Amino acid sequence: MVAGRYRLRSPLGHGAMGTVWAAFDEFLRRSVAVKEVRLPPGLPELEAEQLKERALREARAIAALTHPNVITLHDVIQQDGAPFVVMERFPGVSLAELLARHGPLTAGQAATVGDALAAALEAAHAAGITHRDVKPGNVLVSADGLVKLTDFGIARSVSELTMTASGIMLGSPAYMAPEVASGKRATPSADMWSLGATLFAAVEGRPPYDAEGDPLKTVDAVIHDEVPQPSPGPLAELISTLMTKDPDARPLPADVRRTLHDLRAEPGPLFPAALFDDLLPEDVGGKANEKAGGNASGNAGGNADENTGDDDAGSAVSVAGNGLEAREQSDGAGDPAPLADDPGPLPFAVTEAAEREAVEEMSTALPQPRRRSRLATAGLGLAAVLLFVATLAGGFAASRVLAGEPVLPPPPRPTPERAQPPATATYAKAMPRTDNASMLVGEPPAQFTIDVPVDWTKFVTQQSLGHLPTSTLIEYVSPDGSKVLSVERFPEFFAEPLDGTFDEYVDAVVSMWPEGDVVVVQYETERTRGRLTYRTVDSGSTTDDAPDTRIARTTFVALNRLDSDLWVVSVTVPAEEERAGRVQLFERLAKTFAAQ
Template sequence: MCRVSSSEKGPVGGDDTAGSRVVAGRYRLRSVLGSGSMGTVWSAYDEFLHRPVAVKEVRLPPGVPPVQAAELRERTLREARAIAVLSHPNVITLHDVAREDDEPFVVMELLPARSLAGMLREHGPLTVPRAAAVADAVAAALEAAHAAGITHRDVKPGNVLVARDGRIKLTDFGIARNVSEATMTRTGMMLGSPAYIAPEVASGGAVTPAADLWGLGATLFAAVEGRPPYDADGDPLETVGRVVNGAVPRPAPGPLAPLIRGLMAKEPAARLSLQEVRRRLYPLLAQPRHTLFGPELFADRATSRAPDRIDGTATQVIREVPPAPAEPSAGTSTERSAEPEPGELATDPGPLPFAPPAPARRRAGAGAALLAVLLFLVAAAGGFALTRTVGAQPLLPPERPQRTSAPTPPQGELEARTGDATNLSGAKGGLFSVHVPQNWTSFVTQRADPGLPPSTVVQYVSPDGTQTLTVQRFAPFAAPLTVDDYRGALAKQWAPGDFVAVRETSLPDRDGVRLFYRTVERATGPGEASESQLGRSTFAEVFRHGTGLWVVAVTVPTEQERSGQVELFDRIAPTFRLAD
């Protein structure tokens, strides 16, 4: 769709109204920053507040019926409502919504930046530190959006802006929608960027926050490979067919490859969570962002790169669906080709990709072969038992020695830090101070955990990403959240057997409890042979303050459980102070 950037200007010629056209009596349009099938973004000047702004003007695709045209205009107002509730450093700020001749105009922050798509087109793939910084910023923006109930639905390089000072922002929530509202997309009318759209969305399934996880993975793929994950020479229908039915492309080996595979899983439930993505990115974020993106990345230069290789997959309205594959006739092979033909965008596609079960075959002598195998196994087991008995050795293998607790890496001195856990609506009462190891990095985001209201989270993370201090604040709500509510919802966030409550005691000086529990984090990337597991131990204080609820927690690998409590939690928790 469109970009809100002040360094990648499109041509202004052909529009004589530029410079003289004023919207809502105050926003003077100057030049076109970018345009697409859904609208045009102008560089403008707010003559009331005397500041530059970006103004998005809706432009409908040709031939759209009046009813659908009204729906698409309503999407612009949805964009305003969606962005208005977001207050996050990695999200473009919305200033105003204006109407001119009954058409909506969205007024937004004008960021002196260029899109990631333009950067890749001009300079090729990003280095690992640069790509990691982009991924972390986009993940943080999506965390805030999902906590507010918003699905972006069009995450791609063209919607990621990078500024010279290292600021990275996600923009263009033009087809974002609040999940509490009914979708307006009708069968046969799909909005999105074919090369970056999630398979379940491309096939007509429900749009969930998991679709943004795929978009993040596809964007990260483009950042490290210099090309989109899917590209059918600009043909959107064929590209969508490959997304739905084709194999997921694999990135080249590297530090970010497991993340990309974990995000680009065709089954939405198998994708890595944003929290896990950011945790894995922490060790790669040592360099400050303002030093990562040098001036050479913002200088345009002649290039032979074709624009559609990076971002020609602009947001599109696709009116026709790819034809369903013809039924095989008698005597025709049913084997899949290496590159499947595009499939129909079904309303209920079922699991993806489709793979019909192979017909069972009966072979003569199968029963005899099975009997022979069983006899061999019985004979081998008997021989093993006889050998162990004659040698006076036990039949069972010796027990493995228990692992000893790994020491916590040296932490050095603690230093006082101040933080702000103010919630999205801007309510006061979120300031605090706490002592943290000097070399730990802080991150702020919003979270919506199952069974709990939205919260603001301030995390301090060790350089290797394995240890975290979490300060979480649930702001006052109509029905105050209690310690029992939090404790009950905590266990429900984990699969059966992956959460173990070890100990709970009352806090002597606060209305709350001290918790100690263990969890197991599981992740399986596409193509990985086995599931990876990570045991973690958490020590937390959960207490009420006024009508809000606070959580102060230290999480370490289970191997560092004892030293993590003594060297970290027992030293840090007593230093936590609220500013009010």
């Protein structure tokens, strides 16, 4: 029993990041799926906290969505320090499993699945959420054709700062957009590439890139090789448009839906029912799943290996409680008592004719009031208002005279200017931390020391900033995700053949943002150091019903040339905290940085 409420019954799936259980909510009497985040044995405490944070981010992402094509989040709890995410159970199997057992889909089947996924992504992007791992293993399909997108465990809201755990490849390489594979930040257009790759797999029966091979080789192929082209067919042109390496050239979800609308399958069962008899667990009407190496798995996506993008045969089956609540008992046995037969009309029910007759009798029996003309009514109303105002004014004047005060009130006092909030120490106490910014395991350590607020969490990743070489980025993120302290190292940046300059770094930063969404406030350099301040605006997706979400931030940057390496120390804060962030965070923390 979890949280005194959710009874775990049997595992639906296992994966690198956790276990998904078939469970029963004893309080609301319904079937649910519970994802238990699994922490590998011997994991350092800091990395364990990062995994827990990912589970909470998953909950926040899903909770922001209410859509028929997205798995519904019911609850998030922690027990014995481990997070549990409670979701609906859905009577379906993963698209990856269907492709493995059934082979390629027809154009109508693929169009129906693609239309549902585009609708789910349209809702997610409107909420400011990027999924980042759209793939067949995270697409759930029921026998009647209902499609749901699941596993927002690595989703990120564009209103939050990117947070990635050290050593974890977020997303499946075979379905990852080229810009994300090269280390750039994910945008909604990256989901559209993954949607195209998923449709490619649906019509071809195989992923566009080798999902079972070396992840690093797959990433290299995604970035540098030619994009695979689907076989000729009704969906070929759309898939090719989605899988273009230019993110700005990819269609929006609404455009995809318009293209697929007339290609969808006819209403009715989308797949043969026999497929689901073999694949679904017994508790939702399927046969026992005895095949080697696979069992039906859970909608939280814990079965898919998120580090390698493995889409194995048991990748993501979610079993929902639709219609199961009547069969579920607290002990898991027994059937509910049948409902009574229809008792017929109640003896005291009033028919429509009787009600109309009663109203007519009342209208003739009651005396009809004499109606007053509109002009007389308006005159009486005006007289009442004038009488009320005169009475009020006379009473006020009399009370002022009796109190020895002048009848007219004194002139208003000038309103003092509102004091600006002082840049006081509103942030947590900082303590020195020593970390390593080396690029590869076995490379000589590139250690540094810097003061970091004690309650901020560290995340490490490697990224490519425009045309600059790959860097190691260490981010320390505040508990609410709104502020971040970063240390980034570009090895050999000032050495040949790169022979980089501070100006090139600044140009690369500015080029990452759409025109008009970044403003350089200050930039000055010396021979071995520089200072940069810029303001940015994140623009969320818009719909006809929801306004544009614009989140303004200010970033303060210290540029340091140490031997041939470029070290960048920065602090990013919300725009409304710009003054306090500069004084209490950037100026206080940046001066403590020292590379060893």
